[in-house]
Amino acid sequence: MLWGLILVLLAAGGYVALDLLRANGGNQNFRTMKVERGEISSAVTATGTVNPVTNVLVGSQISGTIKALYADFNSEVKEGQVIAQIDPAIFQAQVEQARASLLNAQANLLALQASLKNAEASLAKAEVAVTDTKRTYDRYRELLANKVIAQQVFDTAETNYQSALAQRDASKAQVEAVKAQVEQAKAQIEQARALLKVSETNLRYTTIRSPVNGIVISRNVDVGQTVAASLQAPTLFTIAKDLKAMQVDSNVSEADIGRIAVGQEATFTVDAYPEITFRGKVSEIRNAPITVQNVVTYDVVIQVENKDLKLKPGMTANVSILIAHKEGVLKVPNAALRFQPQSVKKEPPPSAKRKEPETTGGGQRPLDRLAKELNLTEEQKSKAEMIMASARQEIQEIRERSKPEEARTRIQSLIRQKIWSLLTEEQRRKWSEREASSQAEERRPATVWVLSKEGRPVAVDIVLGITDGTFSEVVRGDLKEGMEVIVEELSKKKGATPSVSSPPGMRGFGR
Structure with missing residues (x-):
């Protein structure tokens, strides 16, 4: 009987201790990741289409019946070679x-x-x-x-x-x-x-000849077919001048087009060879906008070599254009930037409480700083101020409808678009150089959370640089290499530890 009473008391004591442990927050767990050094790249992603650099549409200037064909799909042709014959009678x-x-x-x-x-x-x-x-x-x-x-x-x-x-x-x-x-x-x-x-x-x-050396990628007629050239020349063949040199016509969002420059490195993959990464360079940024369902994009042309002829016209390319690349920098997981403890979610983090000033560079307005850097004349500055005043409502709508990062990029693109016509060639060159140098030096405040010695989340303010979507560069702040930052709170996701049942005959003990 004595031993039985002792066991019952021990069980009851353990149960009470477990309740006290729960009351003190001992069940609150966090998943953390280490802050480490390494390389990081910032890139703009887009989709595009692989096309030959030069496509030649071979047509007919006369009407008639196709008597013979001397070229077919994938035929290699030489300049001046006969590829079709219209009945000459x-x-x-x-x-x-x-x-x-x-x-x-x-x-x-x-x-x-x-x-x-x-x-x-x-x-x-x-x-x-x-x-x-x-x-x-x-x-x-x-x-x-x-x-x-x-x-x-x-x-x-x-x-x-x-x-x-x-x-x-x-x-x-x-x-x-x-x-x-x-x-x-x-x-x-x-x-x-x-x-x-x-x-x-x-x-x-009546004798159709190839105008260039190349490969036939399309044949649109058959023997016996009648072609009519009454209004415009019908296309008989499409010839790619050289499939060993291809280009990717990629559609880049208007929010990202301001970060693209000729000469930047680009990589892309195609569905046919998902394990192969193809490399090229930006060769042209076309000014003509492409608007589909109110979404504006611009055609960025990427030149790429195709010596092994793996790339074929019309393939869909998933493009990544390298904007900036750094090595040996302190980087933090982006998941840590999104984390916020449940206990403080009702209050904004310290970095969110700080409102970014409207001026930059020692109290200067952006337009004043721009005027100084580009040496704008008084007439140019006056016109620019009028343009910015008329665009104030549009800028405000962008700020209200877009995320901060996207809004900043779109506003910069808008300002460039509206003021560009006022600038001289030398001023435009300076602006392009200014954008290229600042793209890799973007700064934005953020807050991450670390565990204190008592196991409680503590906010740490940092300033971020470039990001690759998974990690972000830490430019300034109190983070050190090897520190653990919180990326997830497990207690709320996985639920409380299953309750321990009271020993038999002791239910309601102490209650």
Whole structure:
């Protein structure tokens, strides 16, 4: 009986001790991770499409029926190589018709040239007749004055002279008319010759040749198919000039486009080879916006080598453009930045209580600092202030609708877009250099939590640099390498430890 009573008392004492332990918070557990040093990269991610650098659309300038095809999908072709043939029968007949028209025009010219010679001979004969009749007229006029001949004889000589003059004028007019006909015949010859060239050109167009060295990636016609070139040239083939040099046309969000610069390193993967990471460089940032369902993106072109021809046109690429890379920096898990103890969630962390000032750099407004760095003139500064005043509402809406990090990036992009036209080329170059240097030096405050010696969460304010989405760089703060930061509170997620049942016969003991 004594031993049984002792066991009952021990069990009751353990149960009471367990309740006291729970009351003191001993069941509150946290998962932590170490602060460590290492490398970290900041990147912009996007999706895009793999395309050849140069795509050539081979079409037809004439209508007709495809008689033969000499190239197919994936065929390697050389510049000038015949890749298709349109039935040339009609065009050959047109060439023969045009050639016959040219010969006919040439024959007409020869006939008119002969007529011109006859007209010139008639003119020469008329000139002789004028000379002869004038001589007779002059002689008869002297004889009439001397009363040697009768008036009737003189009148006949005068009439013959006037008739010769009229005949000469008619011969001259005939010569001029025939000359005009000759010139017209020459023009008809040139016209017939031009029509012959057109017909011969159309005949040559029936033979479709490759304009470049490359690979056929698309064939849009078959033998026997009729192509019509009435409004625009139909596309017969699509030829990639060189598949060993490809490009990725990636769609980058307007919030990230301000961080992209020509020459930045980029990596991407495709679904066909998920284990291979392809590398390239940003070669072009196109200014034309692409708007889909009110989402604005910009085409960033990435050049990439494709010597082994693994990349094929049309593949979807998951792109990552490297913005900044650092090695040997202190980094903290991003999960620690999101953590906040349940006991203090009603109050904002210390870093959230601090409101970032509207001015930067020793009390300067951003526009004042920009004016100083870019050496803006008074006129430029005045116009910029007017533009910023008109955009104040738009900036406020961005701040209200976006997360702080996204809002800052979008506002910077908006300011650049609105003020860019005011700047000179030198000022634009300085701004681009300023953005490139500041992208890797972004600073933002944050708070992490560590465990005190008593096991309680303690807030630590830090300043962050770049992030890769999993870890963030610690620029300033009281964190040291090897310290443990809290990333998760386990007690709330996993529930309290299952209660221990009271010993038999002791339920309600001490209550």
